[in-house]
Amino acid sequence: MNKEYAVGLDIGGTHITAAVIDMAEMKVMDFSVHKETFDSNMPVNEVMDVWEKAIRTSFENSKVEKTSGLAVCMPGPFDYTNGICWIKEQSKYEHFYGLNVRDLFQDKLDLSVDFPILFENDAVCFGKGEVFKDSDNLSKKVMAITLGTGLGACFIDKGISISTGDLVPTDGEIYNLPYKEGMAEDFVSARGLLAGYFALSGKNVNNGLELFNLAKTGDAMAIKTFEQMGEDLAAIVIPWLEKFEADSFIIGGKIANASEFFLPSFNAKIKEAGLEITVFISTDNEVAALLGAASMLYKA
Template sequence: MKDKLVLAMDVGGTSVKACVVERGEVLRHTLTHYPSYGKEPAAVIIGQLAAIVTDLLRQYVQLTQRNLPDELCVGLAFPGPFDYDEGTCWIRGLDKFESLYGVNVRERLLEELHAFDRTQPARQFKVVFQNDARLFGLGASVRFPDERLAVITLGTGIGSCFIDRGKLVTKGPSVPADGYLFGLPHGEGIADHCFSRRGILALFREAGYSDDGYDVKEYAELARRGDARACELFWSFGLELGSFLAPFMRQFSAERLVIGGQIAGSLDLFDEGLQQGLQTGKCYIVVEALEDALYHTFIGASRMFL
């Protein structure tokens, strides 16, 4: 399957970022942003996904001047709750994709794709869904094929997965259920509340910084300009994150912690605290920030068809 043409999508509530991946290489000229129509009826949302596939195929033919193969793969990073094996959406109460609740998106999308492609009735589509953090991890594992990786994405929440030499590990005593950390208890709440954009903003509010429209990026710039208190807060964020992750790293015997997501761009400010929190005994964990999460997510989408 590694030679198949893969149409990769990162589906969000407001937009879909998509491209063509051929033989494991992202064709960057096909990278396009589309509206997702996440608040519209199910038929509109699924029709848009099918239209995106059709547009990517058009771009591919124009770019390469090659005919399309008889089998095409569509890999989608889709937010949860979602039954990724069955292709059924269970999102409710998140102000996006409400109309897809209980809908088998794979079946409906395949129906739309075949309707779009009546000129080629023999063409086959294979549609696979996965969590975006898992796809990021699979993409990142290409760089570290022989290692055991703990992977997190830091942004609006904390995404996670565990990789053993390029393979997802979602079950067993060495990983939390499904490899997910976001819902695990931490402090007075859960990990998602602490290790995320809102977690960092809460730290700064509690430290007395005025609510002046600053986001993580602005606070990071403040720290880099020498604000001692801001530097200390990022360091403490890293320490708390490292202390939280340490038992999972030991349990999995992870050799490397890979960090993606928008907050990965501020690793220089919390790396020292993170390393201190991670260390137990003589164990040393390599921390790697991969800021181009979208690129690695697309690569991960193509790896689902290996």
């Protein structure tokens, strides 16, 4: 029996990671993981050039002869069924609004119209991948979030993503929940951190990594900024952890790497709320997202 392989893509606001997935064993093929960083506000054709490079490099490095599908993790808002991007005013993908990304992939990679190209929310892919990695989670209720250029979320009950009903916010999203004088993502995201640091110190930093490095060197304002984000995150998710009756809360995304600075304040608020829940940081966000994406094709 011939093995089947798929290309999994984890696409964020500043990066794309591609890998070839062995669909029989649901594992990432050796040497196939390839990452490119880019500015998602570049013209569409330039972004597509970067995506094509990542996909072709991954495929070539995997040494497989062919793939049977493309599974894509994309941030929202996005019409995942039809492949249409509705991201707007989020400091990313400014030129993709209203475009059919499935068509863009077909044209760029010269794929037939019947070649499977499936899309899913990046946070849902991450959450499904984490659940897939630990079979114990298949019997639990899990809320997972991704912290990066945006604030992604998913709610998974016994391995199934829940995005409707009274137990979860609209579409399972938390980035747009009203919070303070704006919405959740204004405070819990890379831009939220930068704004928070400026409010405390009067100084601008270029990105989250720069802020993290300042915290590592003992910059009191940088540390306070992360601590405040931990408190804000707790305030945003606690009502939904309670409604969903989550057993586990998983934190992923690039900002999760700074958990030493925001997790203590987050956990303190969780304890104050009287929640008994397992909180942990994912150590391989991208592998989880890629496996979660591939699971769409596995079930197809």
